[in-house]
Amino acid sequence: MNLVFLGPPGAGKGTVAKKVTERFFLVHISTGDLFREAIRNENPLGLQIKSVLAAGKLVTDAITIEMVRQRLAKKDTKSGFILDGFPRTIAQGEALLEMVPIDHVVNFVLDESTIVKRLSGRRICKSTGKTYHILYNPPLVDGIDDETGEELIQREDDREEAILQRIAVYEKETAPLIEFFKERALLRVVDAQKTPQEVFQQTAELTGLV
Ligand code: AP5
Numbered sequence: 001m002n003l004v005f006l007g008p009p010g011a012g013k014g015t016v017a018k019k020v021t022e023r024f025f026l027v028h029i030s031t032g033d034l035f036r037e038a039i040r041n042e043n044p045l046g047l048q049i050k051s052v053l054a055a056g057k058l059v060t061d062a063i064t065i066e067m068v069r070q071r072l073a074k075k076d077t078k079s080g081f082i083l084d085g086f087p088r089t090i091a092q093g094e095a096l097l098e099m100v101p102i103d104h105v106v107n108f109v110l111d112e113s114t115i116v117k118r119l120s121g122r123r124i125c126k127s128t129g130k131t132y133h134i135l136y137n138p139p140l141v142d143g144i145d146d147e148t149g150e151e152l153i154q155r156e157d158d159r160e161e162a163i164l165q166r167i168a169v170y171e172k173e174t175a176p177l178i179e180f181f182k183e184r185a186l187l188r189v190v191d192a193q194k195t196p197q198e199v200f201q202q203t204a205e206l207t208g209l210v
Contacts, residue, residue: 001024001026001080001103001104001207001208001209002080002081002083002100002101002102002103003020003026003080003081003082003083003102003103003104003105003106003207004082004083004086004087004096004102004104004105004106004181004186005017005082005083005084005085005106005108006105006106006107006108006174006177006178006181007107007108007109007110007192008108008110008112008115008167008170008174009115009119009163009166009167009170010110010114010115010116010118010119010122010163011108011109011110011115011118011192012108012110012118012192012196012199013084013085013108014030014032014033014084014131015131015196016108016196016199016200016203017030017082017084019196019200020082020200020203020204020209021082023204023209024080024204024209025079025080026079026080026081026082027076027077027079027080027081027082028081028082028084029068029071029072029077029081029082029083029084029086030084030085031059031064031067031068031083031084031085031086031088032053032084032085033129034067034071035049035053035059036053036129039053045063045067048063049063053156053157054156054157054162055157055162055165056157056161056162056163056164056165056166056169057165057169058088058089058169058173061089061091061092061095064086064088064092065091065092065095068083068086068092068096068099069095069099072099072100083096087177088173088174088177089173089174089177090176090177090180093177093180093181097184102186103186103207104186104188104206104207104208105177105181105186105187105188106188106189106190106203106206106207107178107181107187107188107189107190108190108192108199109189109190109191109192109193110192110193111193112167114193115163115167116160116163116167117135118133118136119158119163119166120158120159120160120163121133121134121135121136122154122155122158123139123143123152123153123154124152124153124154124155125145125147125148125150125152125153126150126153127148127150128145128147128148130145130146130147132152137196139152188203188206188207189206190202190203190206
């Protein structure tokens with residue numbers, strides 16, 4: 001099954017994608033994770049996009065579409081995948097539908113004040129990418145990753161100015177994809193305000209995974 005997770009920043013797409021891929025053996029492809037990996041590796045792409053991510057803006061369609069095209073060409077995607085954070089513009093949506101068939105687009109719906117609370121409280125383990133929240137999903141020891149013992153960090157784009165920029169970019173560039181996918185009868189809507197387990201259950205039911 002080929003799925004797209006659509007929704008504003010901080011809606012819980014990554015959290016639920018992790019649960020769905022573990023349970024149903026799909027491949028999780030997060031464009032944000034791929035970009036952050038390039039930045040960590042300091043390769044040419046990483047150096048080019050570092051300031052774009054930090055400012056909460058979008059990487060160009062040309063770069064993003066080509067990166068996804070190469071990732072989807074790998075064999076491990078043949079038994080199904082979740083695209084998390086792609087597409088984010090109409091041009092990316094059109095390119096995607098020419099690349100591969102998509103079964104469902106799950107739209108995570110969440111209000112703006114909750115988005116800000118979730119993103120400003122998010123902490124991550126730099127080496128594993130494991131995500132916590134200081135209130136909703138805290139680590140066992142304050143500020144320390146449960147598994148590696150490393151200090152948790154805040155993503156550079158989870159600071160207030162970048163959060164507001166990301167929400168504005170979402171409204172202008174990404175929200176039009178809701179109508180785009182609705183017109184193609186691919187849109188399924190989940191209430192992302194609920195707990196991660198409830199959102200996981202809604203997603204599994206709406207997509208026919210259970
Ligand atoms: P990306 O990494 O995709 O960021 P995003 O879409 O802004 O999404 P997030 O990862 O911030 O949020 P999420 O919905 O996954 O929430 P999470 O599960 O972590 O992209 C980063 C950047 O890369 C972009 O700004 C752009 O520059 C670039 N980029 C990426 N894709 C691109 C594209 N296609 N085109 C161009 N540029 C692109 O949850 C958030 C927090 O809430 C966590 O702390 C979590 O623990 C908590 N939480 C989650 N669910 C719940 C719940 N149900 N209840 C309570 N707390 C919860």
